[in-house]
């Protein structure tokens with residue numbers, strides 16, 4: 001066993017003093033503790049980091065998202081001022097590629113102001129550097145609620161999976177909140193609250209309600225989804241949410257830790273590993289639609305990118321490329337749209353949310 005780091009010592013101290021903590025509280029501390037949290041202290045992305053995301057795989061991803069945003073702006077009636085909002089922009093790669101791609105629509109570029117929602121100061125600096133050559137106005141915020149009012153186009157790739165998730169485990173007596181406590185040796189261990197949560201089962205969709213004993217269900221605090229829906233309903237516009245997850249609410253433990261491109265134990269090294277859980281798109285859509293906006297999808301990432309024209313974009317890039325570059329473009333295309341374990345095409349999904357007056361957003365017509 002490695003020596004516990006500062007955050008693990010703090011978490012053990014809190015549990016010893018106050019008892020086991022809910023999984024969501026553990027996840028919040030691991031990811032966003034101001035001094036030792038994973039997202040507050042490091043750059044997790046890229047080949048040298050812990051994981052790689054779609055915009056880091058290929059410029060085609062951000063370019064197509066840029067064209068989606070430009071088409072939505074046209075659908076909105078080409079307003080003179082529009083806020084382009086990205087939740088959790090990472091290294092700024094997606095927005096950089098998007099803004100380069102929309103140079104073909106100068107009126108859109110003149111109308112937009114970028115608003116980036118980011119809690120990681122190191123990543124904010126990288127985003128600023130990535131976007132600098134675009135000479136566009138950029139503002140940073142700690143949450144969506146800080147973005148000034150007005151019509152907005154909101155995009156989020158791999159943002160919602162990083163938001164804390166709650167868990168409950170089923171026993172013969174009902175559903176017990178799953179917690180992080182200490183085992184006999186004083187190490188972090190998953191535990192369950194002694195008493196079941198009364199009436200919890202009534203809130204669950206049927207597939208989860210009928211799960212067998214020992215099953216785990218997950219749910220997120222709806223705040224981020226409610227904020228998104230409320231904003232679109234009040235000010236107009238649309239959002240595109242891309243993440244890995246499932247289309248329907250099912251039982252299952254999806255909490256996972258990733259460090260150095262390999263799966264790790266979620267309880268090992270708090271603050272030094274990334275913790276995520278699948279996005280339950282059905283639950284996300286219920287929460288956003290509760291605010292009076294229209295939800296579309298989810299469709300798979302492969303469907304999204306194909307409908308936005310990734311195949312012809314790849315062909316154009318290849319026509320100007322060396323044979324080594326052609327192989328790279330083909331590999332990126334396979335990674336972004338491929339099925340199965342190595343591809344992101346079906347594991348990742350996309351949902352869109354719009355003000356009811358907008359109509360079906362690009363790529364979501366059935």
Ligand code: SAH
Pocket residue numbers: 032039045053054055056087088089090091094117118119120123142143156157158159162163
């Ligand atoms: N969208 C990027 C990065 C994904 S990683 C990409 O696809 O490459 C998640 C991003 O969300 C990081 O930028 C992280 O710092 C940010 N983030 C995580 N939790 C956040 C929160 N609660 N508020 C704002 N940003 C957050």
